[in-house]
Amino acid sequence: MKACAEYQEIIWMDLYEELKPDLRSRLRRHLAACPACRLERSRMGRVLDAAREGAPEAELASPAAEAMTRSITQALRENGNRHGWRQRLGIGSKMPFPALAATGLALLLLVWGGMRFDFGGSPVSTDIRLSRTEQTLLQEDYEVIRHLDLLEEMDTMEKLVQVVDKREYDYLEETEDPHRRGAAREYRMKRIEV
Amino acid sequence: MKQPVDRPAAPRNPADPSDETLLDRLKEGAGWAAEVLVRRHQDKAYAIALTMTDGDREEARDMTQEAFLKAFRKIESFQGNAAFYTWFYRILVNTCLDGRRRRIRRERRFLPWRWGRSDAEESASSAEEPPDTGVDSDPLAMLSGKQLVAEVKQAVGSLPEKQQTAFQLKVLHGMTIREIAAVMGAAEGTVKSHLFRATRRLRETLTDWVETEEEDT
Incomplete structure (x- = not known):
């Protein structure tokens, strides 16, 4: 025996106590005349009763309720204290992420700005900003430093040659031979020019 | 409760x-x-x-x-x-x-x-045997309140999340459909639909049990 299809949902709504008064009276009249729908209502009523019976006893024991209340209020107090020191420091607790993001962005800009602009007396400079002439000069300086030992040796040699030459020219200039004296004088002048 | x-x-x-x-x-x-x-x-x-x-x-x-x-x-x-x-x-x-x-x-x-484990294995192992409708059996004894309660409990537990929530709030906590809609953040029609589907599914799952009872009575 099957319940009437058009009444099935109405029967459920009646069991859930959600039926409007006019529909309820219509259902009552129908149930009085239809044993199948009466049976369906009775079956579903039993299923819902069984569901209620199967639900766990939900009584919160007094100590458990008290402990819960204490725990919640304590957590709120701790939260309130944290909120308090944040406010004293001027840090809003409502929107911490925008504040953090803004701070991060400011730091980023500061670092970027420091790298981008030379703040007057900063000794920091990069190769990128050197002119070609400066680069050539630097390269020459580097070559001098690299061959400094050799240059120092050459300088010593030069001085030695000058000392030896001076003695030789002095000697030649003091000779009786005018031809030799003239050649020595001419040679000394060239050395001075060099 | x-x-x-x-x-x-x-x-x-x-x-x-x-x-x-x-x-x-x-x-x-x-x-x-x-x-x-x-x-x-x-x-x-x-x-x-x-x-x-x-x-x-x-x-x-x-x-x-x-x-x-x-x-x-x-x-x-x-x-x-x-x-x-x-x-x-x-x-x-x-x-x-x-x-x-x-x-x-x-x-x-x-x-x-x-x-x-597959769903079939799960349900086969956890569900009790269906009622024996043979001549010598006693359907009333088989369909004791405890058994039906256990069956309904299991059937409710196997409902999809939203249907289960709507059903529990309605049947176990006596909320109106309007309240359930506010609690679940859904339209009343949606809640009604969840409730009907849950009820139909329970009805289908428990057909054997309730009809055996009907035959016996």
Whole structure:
């Protein structure tokens, strides 16, 4: 025996106590005349009763309720204290992420700005900003430093040659031979020019 | 739970401050208001959490507590368009659903053998044998109240999440469809649809049991 299809949902709504008064009276009249729908209502009523019976006893024991209340209020107090020191420091607790993001962005800009602009007396400079002439000069300086030992040796040699030459020219200039004296004088002048 | 718990919309004593007054005090920083609200709503909240955690009392207490804390921490966002308890139960239901999903993920990760079994195996092993309708059997004895209760409990547990929540809030906690819609954040028509589907599914699952009873009576 099957319940009437058009009444099935109405029967459920009646069991859930959600039926409007006019529909309820219509259902009552129908149930009085239809044993199948009466049976369906009775079956579903039993299923819902069984569901209620199967639900766990939900009584919160007094100590458990008290402990819960204490725990919640304590957590709120701790939260309130944290909120308090944040406010004293001027840090809003409502929107911490925008504040953090803004701070991060400011730091980023500061670092970027420091790298981008030379703040007057900063000794920091990069190769990128050197002119070609400066680069050539630097390269020459580097070559001098690299061959400094050799240059120092050459300088010593030069001085030695000058000392030896001076003695030789002095000697030649003091000779009786005018031809030799003239050649020595001419040679000394060239050395001075060099 | 034999009867649905009374709805806590209004204070029990006319002299008691209403939820709205308490909320105003709470927003002004009065901690005592939170305590009164907890005492007023914790029984009902715990009852809902208990059904949504499959009767796990410890988890139900944790969920209730977590929901209260969440609600109080974002009390500023409560606009007062709905009753406090509707808003709070919505937080509670969502907290319980999140907790259930976390538990399922944890069990899947750490107890994979439990989840490796097929649905058919699961239902075959956990469901009791269908009633023996032979001549010598006693259907009334087989269909004892306890057995039907166990069957219904299992059938409710196997419902999809939203259908199960709607069914539990309606049948076990006596909420109206409008209240359930507010708690679940859905339209009333959607809630009605969840309820009908849940009821139809229970009806189909339990057909053998209820029809055997019918034949016997």
